[in-house]
Amino acid sequence: MKLKLLILLLFFGNATLAQDSLFARRIVDTLTSKYFWGRGYTNDGMGKAARFIAQEFKRYGLQPMDGKDYFQPFTFNVNTFPGKMEVTINGAALRPGIDFIVSPESRGVAAKGTLEQKDSVTFIDAQNRVMVSLQNKLTWSVAQEVGDYTLIQVDKKALNAMPACISTNIENKLINNFKAANICGIVKGTVKPDSVMMFTAHYDHLGGMGSATYFPGANDNASGMAMLLSLAKYYAAHPESYTMAFMCFAGEEAGILGSKHFTENPLIPLSSIKFLINTDLAGTGGEGITVVNASVYPKQFELLKQVNAKGNYLTKVYSRGKAANSDHYWFTEKGVPAFFIYTMGGIKAYHDVFDVSKTLPLNEYNDLFKLIVGFNAELMK
Structure with a gap:
């Protein structure tokens, strides 16, 4: 009887972990689909992603952070490429992206125009400022x-000879005051609602370059969004003593x-935030994780390493100092106080058209999820 019970527990435990990975894969597949067009500035890509995330928050049972809705709007200028994206060099048409x-x-x-060579990698059409x-x-x-x-x-591998002549048909459009929004939700704490994790x-990602090419952004940062949504879903079903706050930011790629x-316009007092965990590039992990601000908050970093060692989650937890990179x-x-955690190893695709869902391993997704939940639990003690 005990053996049967153990087998059942192991089966359902593994099924739960598999479901976590399946959930992450569905989120990454969704956010990297053509419909969201790189979650950028053309084809309403960023707006579609914002509305999708807000719907997910509502479905999980999160409350709007400001008590009204999930959106915190803001604007900024951005240069876009909504139309023609054609380049021919030495008579050969090149593929965008x-x-x-x-x-x-x-x-x-x-x-x-004709191209004049300036050095081993630079060629100029001075007349057309290309x-x-x-x-x-x-x-x-x-x-x-x-x-x-x-x-x-131009990728060097795309040319058989040095560039000598060029033909371009490229359209750009500067959008002043592009409308974006942060998506903000909370799960109220049961004991200390004014203390926030x-x-x-x-x-957001890069969007599209022309009318036929978009940048999917699987690892950067559909993977981090999958992790945040996994955490939101988990804490909505398992409220903690502290309030759990979830922030999905727009405009990261623009600065x-x-x-x-x-x-600068907080919806909750910044002083109420006891700790912040930022996830970006969360789709690999075979070589461990790197923690930005580890040297700034050494006690918390040591605690994170202890949780990782106890759970035998990730192979390495690397320390990095302060960085303005997310x-x-x-x-x-x-x-x-905040950590920025990103995974190491696996695919090398980054800010290119090859950062797609089907090659994103998500091989340490479950372990990273458990590490974050375990670390969060220790911080609240």
């Missing part, structure tokens, strides 16, 4: 303004703008 990217601050241009830069890897980003030139970064992740806006930063600047 695969063979070339347009630097995010570039202006639109429709022209033909520059070609040969790269080993293409990495895109977001710009809030438009330059007076067009910079095209906060979990954050950014839901960690959503978190900056929240810290949404935790503005909170730390305001005196809120």
Whole structure:
């Protein structure tokens, strides 16, 4: 009888863990789908993602942080590429996102010209203010303004000879006061509702470059959003003595703008936040995790390592100092203790069209989830 009971417990325990991974995979598949168009600035990608997350919060039973709705709106300028995205070099048409990217601050241009070599990787069409830069890897980003030139970064492997002539048909549009929103929800504490543990992740990514190419952003940061939603769902079903707050930020890729806006316009007192955990790039973990601010908060970092060792979760927990590389930063600047946790190993896709769900392993997702829950429990003691 005892053996049968043990087998049943093990079966249902493993089923629960598998379900956690399945939940994460569904979230990542959803957020990286074409419908959300890279969760960016064209095709209402970011707006669709914001509404999806708010619906999930409501479905889990989270309350709006301000008592009204889940949205904290703000605006910023952004340069977009909604239309034509055509580049031909030496008579060969290049593929957007695969063979070339347009630097995010570039202006639109429709022209033909010859290229003058400036160094081993730089070629210029001075008449049309077009520059070609040969790269080993293409990495895109977001710009809030438009330059007076067009910079095209080309994968070296896409060309059989040095660039000599170029034809471009690229459309850009600067959007002033682009409308974005942070998504904010809470699970009220049962004993100490004025004490807050906060979990954050950014839901935006790079969006689309032209009308046919988008950047899925599986690891960055659909994976972190899956972790945040897993935590939100868990704590909604298992309320703690402290209030659990969940912040999904927009504008991270444009300069960690959503978190900056929240810290300057907080919906809850920042002094009530006892600790903050920010998750970004949470989709791998075969080589462990890195913890930003570990050296800033050594006692909490030691506690995290103890929880990890006791649970035998992740192979390594690396320490890193202060860094302005994600949404935790503005909170730390305001005196809120915070860790930014990201996974190590696995895929190398980052800010490119190859950061897709099907190659994201999520191999340490369950262990990272358990580590965060265990660490959070220790912090509340």
